Amino acid sequence: MSNALKYILLFVASSSIILNLLLCIKLFSSDVGNNQNKDQSWSRSAAQEAELAASMDCSGHGRAYLDGIIIDGKPVCECNLCYSGPDCSNFSPDCPADANDGDPYYLEEFWKKHAASSAVMVSGWHRMSYSYSFSDQYCQISEELEKHIRKVHEVVGNAITDGKYIICGAGATQLLNAAVHALSSNNPSIFPTRVVATAPYYKVYQTQTEYFESNRYRFEGEASACMNGSDTTTNIIEFVTSPSNPEGQFKRPVLSGPNVKTIYDRAYYWPNFTPIPGPADEDLSIFTISKLTGHAGSRFGWALVKDKEVYERMTEYLNENTVGISKDTQLRMLKILKVVLEDGSKEMFGFAHRIMKNRWERLRDVLAHSDRFSLQQTPAQYCTFTHGVREPTPAYAWLKCEKEEDENCSDVLRSANIIGRKGDLFNADNHYVRLSLIRTEDDFDNLINRLHKMVNTKPRVLDKEKDHARPSASVAIERQSIRFGDVYHAYRSEVISQ
Amino acid sequence: MSNALKYILLFVASSSIILNLLLCIKLFSSDVGNNQNKDQSWSRSAAQEAELAASMDCSGHGRAYLDGIIIDGKPVCECNLCYSGPDCSNFSPDCPADANDGDPYYLEEFWKKHAASSAVMVSGWHRMSYSYSFSDQYCQISEELEKHIRKVHEVVGNAITDGKYIICGAGATQLLNAAVHALSSNNPSIFPTRVVATAPYYKVYQTQTEYFESNRYRFEGEASACMNGSDTTTNIIEFVTSPSNPEGQFKRPVLSGPNVKTIYDRAYYWPNFTPIPGPADEDLSIFTISKLTGHAGSRFGWALVKDKEVYERMTEYLNENTVGISKDTQLRMLKILKVVLEDGSKEMFGFAHRIMKNRWERLRDVLAHSDRFSLQQTPAQYCTFTHGVREPTPAYAWLKCEKEEDENCSDVLRSANIIGRKGDLFNADNHYVRLSLIRTEDDFDNLINRLHKMVNTKPRVLDKEKDHARPSASVAIERQSIRFGDVYHAYRSEVISQ
Known part of the structure; x- marks a missing residue:
């Protein structure tokens, strides 16, 4: 009995000692873990707040x-x-289904899925200076960010950056006027520089140029009006959006000559929206993060500029206007571009293209049996980024009301509780309406449902293989039908966000 | 023996069991801690990167x-x-000791000390929209940020915000031109609005107004030139910086009348630099985070605007110029203002004032035995924020070379390896130089050492009580000696950052 008790005690003591050893090992390893977490000291509460939200x-x-x-x-x-x-x-x-402005929420889901790689922690003392360099007070772009912008262009193959200067602005918007300012005549007393575009065009070219009312330049509407002029001395600036807003088609300048400068708005030249036939190599091209990654709220764009003097004049504009742009934004944009570059950039562009392709399929499908409405034609092309032929998937549908009597297509849609942006806000015929396809999935679903009710057809089940090869529904844009110059100043407040 | 062994075993077993229990409790509590850390999932890697830097x-x-x-x-x-x-x-x-621009690094140490409360984690999907509101695409300021701006003014008592609109810009810089644009005449064809200031003044009022070359307004230099004119129909905009840059003194407009509008630049109206005699209550006042918290790199300022139409016109400017300002910046500024408001705002303003007071004491001390140089006079006043009389501690010293022959005081300092900003960059006499006192402690130490060598005196040990009450060294600013209008266009590139 005494022996039995002894053995029991011996067993209990030895088991307990072994258990103690195991617990100590466990505790030690979890302390190591805790020490790792202690690496996160000052950042912890900010991280927890963000996770809570x-x-x-x-x-x-x-x-x-x-x-x-x-x-x-x-x-x-x-x-x-x-x-x-x-x-x-x-x-x-x-x-109502809002398809008016270009708020690019369609990529929100992508960023939620890539939460860990796209988050950024900003310390309280991050970049307090006006400049990125202690020795150069006008160094307004971080070296790392500039490097990553060049890399994204190289990987996508949509622009040559070698031998180009890069300047950042608060979205493309600020850079558009900076470019007009930099390219316009130094001696405006005789003839101010004429600023033109070809309709349908992004209305901000006009509203912004007119708003700033400089002595140096004047908005003069249609580029074609300058084509046959014998005046080869007055400077002309032509805006070319390619792919275009609203149509999503590649455009070229209509003007040329020693007195003509071109500002290429390349906001939509990304695989999200278009095949990439080859790299742009222009004197002045403007890009924006809004359409590339969807971060419109960050107000971040950049220009690639070939000529040093033009670059310096744009830099001067940025300095006089805002002393460069927010360094908080630049920090975040660096992180965002790092995610874009992950996995050879296949992931983000793949996601964006799948969303846009699906939306175009659904849109074409719902309008397929209607002869009241048509969409722009966007022919398939070889894409050097995806190494294959693909159709464009533009950010906007340029819808036409085909009936002669539907001369305000926007009103036709409004009667069906759909808000689009009417043609004259692009200096085009009001038989046209732009529908934004890059908003939230909820907005898009609502749009499709309302269009479906309006055209009174049932959506058919998609045959994706067949759909992929099918040419876009409808009728080419009738450029000759576009009216000019009759709606300047109207609805300015409606057209500022793209 | 057998009994002794039994008792030993009993003791070992029971101790071991107790130890087991203690270890289990410890392990359980550390597991709870680990679970708390698991709350940080997607944010962890961003936090670790920031902590590493x-x-x-x-x-x-x-x-x-x-x-x-x-x-x-x-x-x-x-x-x-x-x-x-x-x-x-x-x-x-x-x-060389650089005391040229106003890079406000003097508060960097404060933000390092308040790392935990001032850090902010930005998620990849934070505020992707152009707007803060789904239903109002021009809602460009977050409700929470606006609320905190109003609260800071209320706590400090430096501005009345009730009944005022708040508009944000990319630093004060963007808002200065937005205000000029908004206040200038709608019908410029007859007489453009005249924009004026009183020297010595912040040169950007001139360079920016001239740079944007609008048809609507024209920079015309000295406000006093408009005083005796019989023309009461042409609109006039007067810039008033109060406390002033470079002198740090309270200023009032010199013009009045139905055709005069005043833009108050209130960048320096914070306890960092001045006693607060009472709240400003002006039609249009401009503030900037750069001088309040030192975050110049964030490009964030705001205007308090009484008149709704002026507010709307400034908003239109912001929309045409940059479509509002970065939402990443606004998120960070909210966090920064929350820290400013901690502890009744005593901590940050106390820190800022201590630094500035110490710098002024060292500067006055080093110049005390020199009759070659003098500093501006800044009389002590009652401060409603600190509830006591205090001397101003301006952001800049407005140094005067007293010798007639030192007509380029900037060169005198350069010969001693000190870089200041010369008088004519404020439209003032070159017997004056502005020295920035808000840069890094290293820059300031270097400045003091070089000044000390130059005036060839030994710094005396400070008697702080006595120093506090002692009137500022020196000679009042001789306003009549200021030269006007001779350096427009010169050194524009040197004066953009404040």
Whole structure:
């Protein structure tokens, strides 16, 4: 009995000692883990706040932001259009489908899926200076960011950056006027530089050029009006958007000569929207992050500039206007571009193209049996980025009301509770309306449902293989039908965001 | 023996079991800690990157940034002026003391000390839209940020915000021209609005107004030139910087009348630099984060605007110019203002004032026995924020070379290896030089050492009590000696950053 007790005690003691050893090992290893977590000292609370905002349940129809309104210690959901309620789950059936502006929410899901690689922690003392360099107070772009911008162009193959200067602006918007300013005549007292474009064009070229009312330049509308002039001395600046907004088609300048300068707006020249036939190699090309990655709110764009003097004049504009752009934004854009470059850039562009392709298929499908509406033609081309022939998937549909009597196509759509941007806001015929296809999935679903009701057909089941090869529905853009110059100043407030 | 063994075993077993229990409790509690850390999922790697950059040893003479150049997987130190080497420990004894521009590094140490509360984690999908509101595409300021701006003014007591609109811009710089644009005549065909200021003034009022060459307004130099005119129909815009740059003195407009509008540049109206006699209550006041918290690189400023139409016109300018400002910046500024508001705002303003007071004491001390140089007079006043009488501690010294023959005071300083900003860059006499006192501690030390060598006196030990009450050294600014209008266009590139 005594022996049995002894053996039991011996067993208990030895088991307990072994258990102690195991617990010590476990505890030691978890302490190592804790020490690793202690590496995150000052950053922890900021990280937790951001994770809290990200964890809010908004039913897939909204999101909570770190700088949103706080109720009970938590940021509230900000719901997509037509959704409401604390978790954005209430849909308003009578809510109009908004397809007006180009708010690029269509990539929001991509960034949520790549949360870890795209997040950035900004310390309180990050880049407090006006400049990136202690010895050069006008160094306004970070070396790393510039390197990554060049790399993205190289990988995508959409622009040659060798031998070009890079200048950053608050979106393409700021750079458009900086470029006009830099390219316009130094001696405006005789004839101010004439600024022109070819309709349908992005209205900001006009509203912005007119708004700033410089003595040096004047907006004069249609480029074609300058074609047959004998005046080869007045300087002319031609805006060329390629792929174009609203049509999504490649465009070339219509003017040439020693007195003509071209500003290429390349906002849409990314695989998201178009095959890439080859690299642009222009004197002055403008790009924007808004359309590349969807970060319109960051206000970040850049220009590739061949001529040193033009670059310096644009830099002077940026300095007098805003002393360069936010370094907080540049830090974030660097991180975003790193994600774009991951995996040979296949992932983000693949995601963006799949979304756009799917939306175009659904749009064409719903309009396939209607002879009241048509869409722009966008022929397939070889894409050097994807190494294959592909159709464009433009950011916007340029819808035409085919009936002669539908002379305000925008009103026709409004009667079906659809908000588009009417033709004259592109200096084009009001038989046309631009529909934005890059907004939230909810906005797009609403648009498709309302179009479907309007054309009164049932959507057929997609045959994706067949659809991929099928040419775009419809009728080419009738350029000759475009009216000019009759709506300057109208609806300026409607057209600022792309 | 057998009993003794039994008791030993009993003791070992029971101790071991107790130890087991203790270890289990410890392990459980550390598991709870681990679970808390698991709350940080997607944010962890961004936090670790930022902590790595922050942990780089730069000998107190530099710092590594997250978007700096990476070598061997680590961001490199970016050294203060005159310091070099991998850890910024090499001082170059012949390096000039730079006191030229207003890079506000003097608060960097504050933000390092408040790392945890001032850091912000930006998610990849943060605020992708052009707007803060799904239903209003021109909602360009976050509600929370606006609320915090109003609160800072309320706590400091330097401006009344009730009944005022708030508009944000990329620093004060963008807002200055937005205000000129908004206040200038709608019908410029007859007489463009005259834009004026009183020297010595911040040169950007002139360079920017001239640079944008609008048909609507024209820079015309001295405000006093408009005083005796019988023309009461042409619109006039007067810039008033108060406290002024470079002198740090309170200023009032010299013009009044129904055709006169005033833009108050209130960049320096914070306890960092001045007693706060009472809240400003003006039609249009402009503030900037650069001078309030030192975040010049963020490009963030705001205007308080009384009149709705002026506010709307400034908003239109912002939209045509840059479509508002970066939402990444606004997120960070919100966090920064939250830290400013901590503890009744005593901590940041206390820190800023202590630094500035110390710098002024050292500067006055080094110049105390020199009759070659004098500093501006800045009388003590009652401060409603600190509830006591205090002397101003301006951002800049407005140094005067008292000798008649030192007619280029800037050259006198350059011969002693000191870089200041010369008087004519403020449309003032070149007997004056502005010295920036808000740069890094290293820059300031270098300045004091070089001034000390130049005036060839030994610094005396400060008697702080006595010093606090002592009136500023020197001679009042001789306004009548200021020369006007002779240096327009000169050195434009030197004066953009404040």
